[in-house]
Amino acid sequence: MHFSLTAEQQLLADTVRRFLSKEYGFEARLRILRSEEGWSRDVWSQLAEMGLLALQVPEEHGGMGPAPVETLLTLSALGGALVVEPYLACAVLGAALVRDLGSKAQREALLPAIAAGEKIVVPAHGEAGARYALAHVATAASRSEKGWVLRGGKAVVLHAPAADVLLVTARTSGAPSDPRGLSLFAVPRDAKGLGLVPYATIDGRRAADLVLDGVAVPADALLGEEGGALPVLEAVMDLGVAGLCAEASGVLQATLDGTIEYTKTRRQFGVPIAKFQALQHRMADMLIHVEQARSMATLALLRADDRDARERRRAVSAAKVVAGQAGRFVGQQAVQLHGGMGVSDEVPVAHQFKRLLAIEQTLGDTDHHLERFIAAGAA
């Protein structure tokens, strides 16, 4: 047991951090947010060049995955800079779904393209009324002469407007919350019958609700076995939750660092406000949350591929609980300690606060994962 990094891992972490501090400062990020697409294809190509989009892609398809430690380092760094590009959705969830469900031909068609930054492939899973229950899918796929026809709707599909391919979950049998009967389909975003209602999210990202009105896809659009997608979907979403926790730990550290810096420079009553013990102890409490969240993100990513599903669920859900509670505490206190500046959109802390809020609402909130942790323990 040890926590040290290899020389290559350290180099990767340094490279990503250097790149982000040079190319992804607060102003640069705001320009990206305000652009028409709301994300930067240029940044995306550079992430690809650094090999970061290949972390879930197996070697046989030109990648270096699975690479949990590298994923931890990368997502933590991306979190620190509040990177809005679809890293988790495409390079983690999209890539892992194709890797774990796709046939050889499907993998060859998509994985090298994901790794090279040429294709954006993201999951389209959530539905209105499903909240965070993975099996709750009402969208239906029925067989046609040439393949499948999809009908239904998807809710809050992150990065859908940026996607080339959407990995759509649909029911090929069973009732809406039946664990069996769930299938995964690769659907081009410009497919006929697929409507997007695009919007921005509170943390400045782009997303869409989808309407699938008789979307026809060929037979080879089905990834994996018909009706058997849920176990893999759950494992991949757990990897996603772990990744989200890693991102959160980067956001949390940056939020604490910014707050320390601010309280050292802001003067009231003739002294920097960092001299007041009420504020010092608040920041000590923030640090404890940050460290606990970092620990759990590490555990979750290293357990995300655990063959024992119970161990995996416990580690991942526990990590999301810790990240969620840390996010609330650190985010709220950071805004509080920034005073009036904290509620202005012109300073990083406001954006960090909103990202932490978004993380809490994504892939299962604290209560959801607390319940899941309890259920995994009782099983």
Added chain:
Amino acid sequence: MNLRFTPEELAFRDEVRAFLAEKLPPDIREKVLAGLHVSPEDTVRWQRTLFERGWGGPNWPKEFGGTGWDPVRQYVFEEECAAAGAPRLLPFGLKMVGPVIMRFGSAEQQQRFLPRILTGEDWWCQGYSEPGAGSDLASLKMRAERQGDHYLVNGQKTWITLAQHAAWIFCLVRTDPAAKPQAGISFLLVDMRSPGVTVRPITLLDGTVEVNEVFMEDVKVPLENLVGKENEGWTYAKFLLGHERTNIAGIGASKRELARLKRIAASERKNGRPILEDPAFAFRLAQVEIDLMALEITNLRVLSAEAERRAPGPEASILKIKGTEIQQALTELMVQAVGPYALPFRREALDGAFEGPAIGPTWAAPLAATYCNYRKTSIYGGSNEIQKNIITAMILGL
């Protein structure tokens, strides 16, 4: 980075488990697992058993008769001992004065005192706090005046844990009253059997006698019992506090207590179902379990960093705060789990040797008392507020 134990570490764990299965006396194990008091004799008996196996100093280097284990092995050992129901080893010799004597003591002091800590022959206690010097330790007043071949010591120490059983006390004393508070302090080893030493027990809120006042009146302490240099005791005291805080997270013991809490909550019923399945209770229990999981990893991260740097750092303050919060939360949930049967209080039922009839469920007797007793954890060893001051200054740089 690898969070799995190596095959060597797993083999070591198995070795510890086998030893515990064979050598941990069942009577002691039962007391610990039931949350009852172990006697001083039990503690010494267990220290002796470990010594005979060569494990008397799990955290000591080989040159002083310790095991020489790396931090991961020390951690595995503590965790396995706690899980099996072994009593806590006395920290005063092993984790406090021992490391100070190794680092700053003379060769004579090392030969005289260290082996008797390993065998359990010498019971040590810690003479730091005074009535007017708690968190502000440097304001301590106990006076030691050099007179020929000895110091003459006068003053009072308080909150001295288990001093009633101790043969020796290590004291911070003032040797230069004119100097600034931190500069005039020395580190002195005092024989508790010396004329002029009086111990007055203090009854705690759970009815136990765990701490004492220790009065010194014209106590003669030979000059050779000074550790290191005169007036440099503050440096040694800070060194000691750093070591005291390692493993202060108490992960192994908290895991054991969590398991006990789950056993109790599986037996206690609410609305006809085990309270373990009550959603409100289950949420609170899961919260503590998750905090403990996170702290275990944080603890291992700190150990890993310490192994590279070879000294405990300020991160230990994080472990102290979070570790004691978890310990306290566990005692609180145990009280909640038993409902009204938390109320019956019989001091004798807290003793592991008690064989009288139980009132209510057998597991209920010590729970409220332990909850009361564990309020100490966020106060001792540098209160959690002091730990936050340390974090503020040493980690956050404020």
